[in-house]
Amino acid sequence: MKKTLRYILYALPVLLIVAQAFRIDKSVPEYDRSQDFLALMQAPQDVADLMRAACYDCHSYESKYPWYAEIAPVSWWVKQHINEGREHLNLSLYGSWSPKKRAHKIEECIESLKEGWMPLKSYTRGHPEARLSESQRMAISAWLAGLPDARFESEHDH
Ligand code: HEC
Numbered sequence: 001m002k003k004t005l006r007y008i009l010y011a012l013p014v015l016l017i018v019a020q021a022f023r024i025d026k027s028v029p030e031y032d033r034s035q036d037f038l039a040l041m042q043a044p045q046d047v048a049d050l051m052r053a054a055c056y057d058c059h060s061y062e063s064k065y066p067w068y069a070e071i072a073p074v075s076w077w078v079k080q081h082i083n084e085g086r087e088h089l090n091l092s093l094y095g096s097w098s099p100k101k102r103a104h105k106i107e108e109c110i111e112s113l114k115e116g117w118m119p120l121k122s123y124t125r126g127h128p129e130a131r132l133s134e135s136q137r138m139a140i141s142a143w144l145a146g147l148p149d150a151r152f153e154s155e156h157d158h
Contacts, residue, residue: 019072024079028061035095058085103152
């Protein structure tokens with residue numbers, strides 16, 4: 001038992017060194033920046049700044065990687081969040097969405113802000129600038145709710 005533990009302790013640094021060879025892919029595909037959500041909606045500067053700080057690392061192609069994202073296995077964990085975040089909601093591709101999808105995603109963003117499940121807690125721990133106050137959450141939600149794109153009557157969908 002003691003021996004096994006010692007082997008594990010010896011192997012750990014080696015594993016960590018080998019892990020560094022598996023770099024994450026930070027490249028993004030070619031995309032049209034004019035189709036970005038904040039650009040198309042002509043977001044006021046304060047809202048745009050807040051959303052860039054609190055949402056855009058995971059929900060756009062404009063992710064900024066912190067220094068610790070260079071180090072495996074943390075880098076894999078960071079990339080996993082980004083992949084998953086973009087999969088669910090990539091605001092860089094907003095212009096290509098249908099009116100129905102736009103309204104639905106805007107509504108979900110409002111919910112996530114009001115209910116507090118976004119940005120992810122694991123993210124705000126390392127990103128103080130992404131910690132939104134109650135009034136900042138209200139300001140973003142109010143702006144989102146007022147967008148013409150937020151109103152989509154399902155009758156139009158036939
Ligand atoms: C650290 C990465 C990260 C940040 C920052 C982040 N999100 Fe997310 N978000 C995710 C991940 C991962 C998912 C998918 C899994 C889940 O729902 O937890 C998600 C899901 C969502 C969804 C659900 C989308 C759908 O249709 O399934 C919404 C809406 C959302 N996020 C809004 C936001 C908003 C608004 C912000 C900023 C205030 C934000 N997120 C910040 C990672 C992030």
